[in-house]
Amino acid sequence: MPDECSLCHPDLAPKLMTSEAWMLILNHNQNLLGKCFLALNRHLEAVTALTTEEWLDLQVHLRRATDMLISAFQPDHFNYAFLQNQDRHVHLHIMPRYAAPRTFGGSTFIDPDYPSHYAVPAPVHRLPTGQFAALAGYLQQRLQ
Template identity: 30%
Template sequence: MTRHECTMCNRWNNDSDLRIIPLKHSFVTLNRDQFFPGYVLLFTREHVTELFHLKPRMRGELMEEVSRMAQALQTAFQPDKINYELLGNMVPHMHWHLVPRFATDPLWPRPIWSEAHGELLLTPEEYQNRIELIRKALA
């Protein structure tokens, strides 16, 4: 798969309405489906598929970006747990699904992939409100 064909490489531009923050090694966007409130995607700026493809220093700095985002989601949404998913089977570009989880959500405590669910799409204003909530928690 070329960089041009990669949906993750193009996500920052294609989903510009969902942008949260550009970081040194990654970009962060709100996931369009907000069935799980605060669900974000953090994906590497560089088209890589595996953590071991990164030099140790960059890998460490990237993990700090993942941790910083998780902490912001904890502050913004006060979930019972943050789920970290790094798969890449369907989209071979390193990206994390950072998902605030609540004991009250319909799939608790199972993984978010354990059962199909309807997409929860928000209005443009609701997306922007969630994005601002996360940005405020990052500050």
């Protein structure tokens, strides 16, 4: 069981915020506009081993992240998932779902599977570097 992983070194990913226990990271794959995840600040692989303080902090910041996405893109629904298939480090996916296309920075984003199951593996929609940075900034401005 490794005690270090890529989520222990998330400098590669844009962090939208860091709290006591969690960091909010924007996914490079933006197949669902605004898709992001909350990763625990320490390496832990079992969700059931989270402390009470970490659960309480998760509740606060899950609400903040959800409100941020509502403010930015008005998703029609949200999927939340602890999957940890590729990265065992505890993290919670926040997947905004859309009944109709959204646009950002001149790109159009669709959710072809709405309202049914989120497709795994997800289709890939990577943004050009400048547009990705603009998206991160746009979301950060809406983080209350």
